[in-house]
Amino acid sequence: MKRLLDAALAIGVFASIGACASSDDANGVGGGPQGSDGDVAIHASSPARRWRHDAGASDAATHDAGSAPDANASDSSAHDASSPDASSPDASSPDASSPDSGGTSGGGLFTQPQPWTTRVDGIAKSTQSDTIIQALAAAGGWGTGSFQMDMSIEVLSADSQTPMRAFTPTSDFYSPDCDNVPFPVPPGGALEGETGYACTQDGDCHLLVVHGPSQKLYEMWRANITGGTFYGGCTAVWDLTKVYPANLRGDGCTSADAGGFPITAMLATADEVAAGDVPHALRFILPNARIRHDTYVHPGSHTTSATSGGTNMPPYGVRFRLRADYPLSSLPNQAARTLAIALQRYGMFLADGGNVPLTVRSDRSTQHTWASLGIDARSLGAITASDFEVVNLGATYSINDCTRNP
Numbered sequence: 001m002k003r004l005l006d007a008a009l010a011i012g013v014f015a016s017i018g019a020c021a022s023s024d025d026a027n028g029v030g031g032g033p034q035g036s037d038g039d040v041a042i043h044a045s046s047p048a049r050r051w052r053h054d055a056g057a058s059d060a061a062t063h064d065a066g067s068a069p070d071a072n073a074s075d076s077s078a079h080d081a082s083s084p085d086a087s088s089p090d091a092s093s094p095d096a097s098s099p100d101s102g103g104t105s106g107g108g109l110f111t112q113p114q115p116w117t118t119r120v121d122g123i124a125k126s127t128q129s130d131t132i133i134q135a136l137a138a139a140g141g142w143g144t145g146s147f148q149m150d151m152s153i154e155v156l157s158a159d160s161q162t163p164m165r166a167f168t169p170t171s172d173f174y175s176p177d178c179d180n181v182p183f184p185v186p187p188g189g190a191l192e193g194e195t196g197y198a199c200t201q202d203g204d205c206h207l208l209v210v211h212g213p214s215q216k217l218y219e220m221w222r223a224n225i226t227g228g229t230f231y232g233g234c235t236a237v238w239d240l241t242k243v244y245p246a247n248l249r250g251d252g253c254t255s256a257d258a259g260g261f262p263i264t265a266m267l268a269t270a271d272e273v274a275a276g277d278v279p280h281a282l283r284f285i286l287p288n289a290r291i292r293h294d295t296y297v298h299p300g301s302h303t304t305s306a307t308s309g310g311t312n313m314p315p316y317g318v319r320f321r322l323r324a325d326y327p328l329s330s331l332p333n334q335a336a337r338t339l340a341i342a343l344q345r346y347g348m349f350l351a352d353g354g355n356v357p358l359t360v361r362s363d364r365s366t367q368h369t370w371a372s373l374g375i376d377a378r379s380l381g382a383i384t385a386s387d388f389e390v391v392n393l394g395a396t397y398s399i400n401d402c403t404r405n406p
Contacts, residue, residue, distance in 0.1 A: 108265075108279055108280060109210070109240060109264060109265050110238075110241075110242075110265060111215070111240060112241065112242065113243065114243075114244060114265065115246075115281070115298075115299040115349075116261075116265055116266050116299075116346065117279065117281075117346070118346070119346055120319065120321055120345070120346065120347050120391045121321070121324065121344055121345045121346075123391055123392070124391075125321070125389040125390060125391055126389075126391060126392070126393040128390060129389045129390035129393075130389075131312050132312060132313065132314050132390050132393075133385060133386060133388060133389060134386075135310065135313050136286075136290055136313060136314060136385045137384070137385045137386045139289070139290050139313065140290070141384055141385035141386075142286070142355075142357040142384075143285070143286060143287040143354060143355030143357060144355050146378065146381035146382070147357055147358060147380045147381055147382070147383040147384070148356050148357060148377050148380075148381060149356070149357075149358045149359070149360050149375075149376075149377045149378075149379070149380065150358070150359045150377070151360050151363070151370060151377060152192060152193055152362055153192050153208065153263070153267060153359060153362055154190050154191065154192055154206075154208065154362055154364060155208045155209075155210070155264060155267070155361055155362065155365070156186045156190075156209045156210070157186065157209070157210050157212065157365070158184035158186050158209050158211040158213075158218075160213045162184045162186050162187075162211070163184070163185055163187075164182035164183065164184055164185075165182060165183055166183075166230070167180075167220075167230040167232035167235075168229060168230065168231050168232070169232060169233075170222065170224075170231050170233050172222045173233050173234050173235070174254070174402075176253075176404050177234060177249075177254050177255075177402040177404075179236060180235070181237060183207070183209070183218055183220060183230070183232065184209045184211045184218055185197070185207075185209075185230070189207075189209075191223055191224075192204055193205065197223070197225035197226075198224060198225060198226045199222065199226075204221060204222065205221075205222050205223050205224060206220065206221055206223070206256060206263065207220040207223035207232075208220075208264055210240075210264065215239070215240040216238060217237070217238040217262055217264055217265075218235065218236075218237055218238075219235065219236050219237075219238070219255065219262060219263055220232050220234070220235040220236075220256065221233040221234045221235075221256045222234075234254060234256065235256075236249065236262070238262045238265075244299075245405060246298040246299060247298055247301045247405070248260055248299055248301045248405075249301060250301060250402055250403050250404040250405040251301055251397060251399045251402075251403055252302060252400060252401050252402040252403060253301050253302055253402035253403070253404060254301075254302040254402070255302070257283070257351040257352045258302060258304050258316065258351070258352045258353055259296065259300040259302055259303075259316040259317055259349070259350060259351040259352060260300055260301030260302040260317075261283070261300065263283065263359075264361075265280065266280060266281055266283035266348070266349060266351065267282075267283060267359060267361035268282055268339060268342065268360045268361065269360070269363075269366055270363045270366045270367075270372075270375070271368050273335050273338045273339060273368075273373055273375070274335075274367075274368040274372075274373060276338055277338070277342075278342035278346075280342070280346055281319070281342075281347050281348055281349055282339075282342060282343060282347075282348040282349075282359070282360075283348065283349060283351045283352075283358075284320065284348045284349070284351070284357050284358050284359070285350070285351065285352040285353055285354040285356070285357060285359070286314065286353065286354075286357065287354070287355060288304075288306045288307050288308055288309075288353045289308050289309055290309050290314070291303075291308075291309045291314060291315065291350065292307065292309045292310070292311065292312075292313045292314060292315040292316075293307045293308050293309055294307060294398045295307075295315040295396050295397070295398055296315050296316035296317045296396070296397050296398075296399075297315050297316070297317040297318055297393060297394040297395065297397070298317060298394045299317060300316045300317020300318075300349070300351070301317070302316065302402075303315070303316045303397075304316075304353070306353060307353070314350055314390070315396060316350055317350060317394075318350045318390060318393060319347045319348070319349055319350075319390065319391050319392050320347055320349075320350070320388040320389070320390060321343065321344065321346075321347035321348075321389055321390075322343035322344045322347070322387060322388055323344075323387055323388065323389060324344060326344070326383070328340055328341070330382065331379070331380070333373075333374045333379075335373040335374055335375050335379070336374075336379045336380055339375075339380060340380065343383075343388075347391060356377075
């Protein structure tokens, strides 16, 4: 769970009660350019910045990476062809707005369409899909062997009465990736893997809070409130009304997740599953050795030097989609099938390094519980890496310094 932020570390926390057990977020962003197959965008920069998530490893989410960029990769979002650091797009990836892409939708946590709310069940797989999936399977597939779920991430909600507290940045806070702003701290809440706001287990200790009045999502990595002092690692504040560009908060910028994503947005909840629809992509992680070294693709915006996978391994930001012909009837119940259907429609993004592959939100504050739906950590355990395919594989990047978007 413990992660050393390579260049800019930011760990996001979902605003409600989420599911993300312990995770080895030892991700480090490699400071130097990492060319692969000639299509990796290279931005040489200070290597000292990229060491996030290099060190810790936990049984819930050990971070590793390894994969090679697709020479003909294309981004699910429009890619700026004028960028000298972008590789050529893959013709197999249509624009998200095209009819056969499945379309986009707003609503949910973010009010505007985002990459994770874009359906991808109607597009062709990437030309590099077979190579990447075979390489991952040969390396052992998921970090835990089977497709297990981490159900421990807490997600809190804040209102106008919730105290906004300043925090003391720790060595896990990086500029300009991280936001040093007052953070909402709901009474009676808890960090990921803890019973309160003290980080006693030396884990990721994500603090995830959705602030309703401002329509913002606050996510902090390595939060710790002890002795009356609020300490915080990398913090990312997300505007829930904004349409984010292809590179989210900016190329080279981390977030509460090593890959630069908002954690909360990709956590399936028990209430969504009970309603029979999970309308967004999910979040998955792999061991650092199975993530392509020092490489990411959009909508990811960050990688780490801890990744050590070869050029055929999946890069940060890659989108996996469960095969359309996967035998849903083989899953234990309808709730498990609902999760699998979301993986067929929206897929899942590689967002962090660790062992337990799939992350869902804790049911501590939801109306329904996972147990009431017949779901436990192993309900999707039969799904293998070979049951997925890669879609919308964009241009590859290896950028060391964060350049924040407005």
